[in-house]
Amino acid sequence: MTSLSRPLATREETVVRAAAAPLLSVQELSVRFRMRGGRHIAAVTDASFALAAGECLALVGESGCGKSVLASALLGLLPGNAQTAGRALLGETDLLTADERTLARTVRGRRVGLVPQSPAAHLTPVRTVGSQLGETLRQLTGTRKPDVRAAVRAAAERAAFPADHLDRYPHELSGGLAQRAATALALVGDAPLLLADEPTTGLDRDLVNRTVDELRRHVDAGHALLMITHDLAAAERVADRVAVMYAGRIVELADAGAFFGTPGPRHPYARGLLNALPERDFAPIPGMPPELGDLPEGCAFAPRCPHAAEACTAPPQFADRIACHYPPDEELARA
Ligand SMILES: Nc1ncnc2c1ncn2[C@@H]1O[C@H](COP(=O)(O)OP(=O)(O)OP(=O)(O)O)[C@@H](O)[C@H]1O
Numbered sequence: 001m002t003s004l005s006r007p008l009a010t011r012e013e014t015v016v017r018a019a020a021a022p023l024l025s026v027q028e029l030s031v032r033f034r035m036r037g038g039r040h041i042a043a044v045t046d047a048s049f050a051l052a053a054g055e056c057l058a059l060v061g062e063s064g065c066g067k068s069v070l071a072s073a074l075l076g077l078l079p080g081n082a083q084t085a086g087r088a089l090l091g092e093t094d095l096l097t098a099d100e101r102t103l104a105r106t107v108r109g110r111r112v113g114l115v116p117q118s119p120a121a122h123l124t125p126v127r128t129v130g131s132q133l134g135e136t137l138r139q140l141t142g143t144r145k146p147d148v149r150a151a152v153r154a155a156a157e158r159a160a161f162p163a164d165h166l167d168r169y170p171h172e173l174s175g176g177l178a179q180r181a182a183t184a185l186a187l188v189g190d191a192p193l194l195l196a197d198e199p200t201t202g203l204d205r206d207l208v209n210r211t212v213d214e215l216r217r218h219v220d221a222g223h224a225l226l227m228i229t230h231d232l233a234a235a236e237r238v239a240d241r242v243a244v245m246y247a248g249r250i251v252e253l254a255d256a257g258a259f260f261g262t263p264g265p266r267h268p269y270a271r272g273l274l275n276a277l278p279e280r281d282f283a284p285i286p287g288m289p290p291e292l293g294d295l296p297e298g299c300a301f302a303p304r305c306p307h308a309a310e311a312c313t314a315p316p317q318f319a320d321r322i323a324c325h326y327p328p329d330e331e332l333a334r335a
């Protein structure tokens with residue numbers, strides 16, 4: 001063997017390992033907001049998950065449970081009163097500790113794309129959608145001037161944004177159109193990781209499906225997608241895996257097929273979420289989620305949980321993809 005064979009073999013091993021390693025690894029991510037009077041809001045607590053290239057993870061849970069805060073943390077977009085703990089590794093970069101210059105120059109838009117939850121607030125008010133798309137294309141993909149017009153039309157088409165609205169300003173758009181403009185902008189950079197925060201709000205079912213299918217094509221082309229959504233039907237259509245969040249914690253991670261099909265969700269909260277759907281039992285979960293500034297000591301879902309028992313006054317560990325003292329098997333054993 002020549003002396004070259006070793007480095008070559010090592011490089012091959014590296015490629016194999018890279019293929020198996022997740023693109024994003026979030027480890028015990030917590031976000032706290034410091035408030036007046038020494039109070040704090042525990043918006044995200046100990047969230048851990050990984051996301052591979054070519055995979056979509058849907059993050060679901062009731063309003064206010066911390067989904068958008070989690071996404072903002074991954075982009076370094078939290079306000080000044082936020083404190084983070086844990087790690088969020090994108091390759092070698094820890095997104096939680098990367099400096100603003102790195103985030104602005106190499107991460108946002110280039111390595112991590114965002115479809116924001118409030119697209120109107122993220123679009124530049126004084127520029128038309130077409131001009132914003134054109135500028136983003138030139139910046140992120142180096143599209144040359146003569147090619148920009150066609151590229152803008154293609155980008156709009158991908159997000160079902162009508163070409164005859166490209167000369168409109170953001171305030172002239174309906175919520176649904178602003179949403180599609182934001183999706184078009186987010187897809188332009190071809191970032192390996194896309195965070196889509198409620199990308200189908202304000203769209204009718206046909207457009208929801210069209211948007212979701214375009215996002216799925218993006219995933220199938222090798223990108224990773226973290227999709228935050230209230231729309232469980234959209235989640236079922238697009239996701240490979242599901243993360244269920246309750247009161248700032250991920251309480252269940254599941255394969256989408258098992259979650260939406262058989263055997264179904266394992267966590268009592270996740271079962272409640274699905275059963276609340278009109279096409280299922282249409283039975284809402286009784287009660288309200290707790291205040292994130294005033295969380296109970298034990299399991300935060302216990303006050304609403306039909307299975308709560310003595311053990312639930314202590315916080316459940318996240319183990320075997322669920323944070324529950326009585327996951328289904330144990331429940332059967334108790335019955
Ligand atoms: N800048 C902030 N300062 C203090 N608290 C905040 C701040 N931003 C968000 N929060 C709180 O963090 C919690 C989580 O909010 P977040 O927006 O992540 O919820 P969400 O799951 O995305 O809800 P929705 O589905 O309604 O978008 C909420 O209680 C919210 O009030």
Ligand code: NI
Nearest residue numbers: 067068069117
């Ligand atoms: Ni949100």
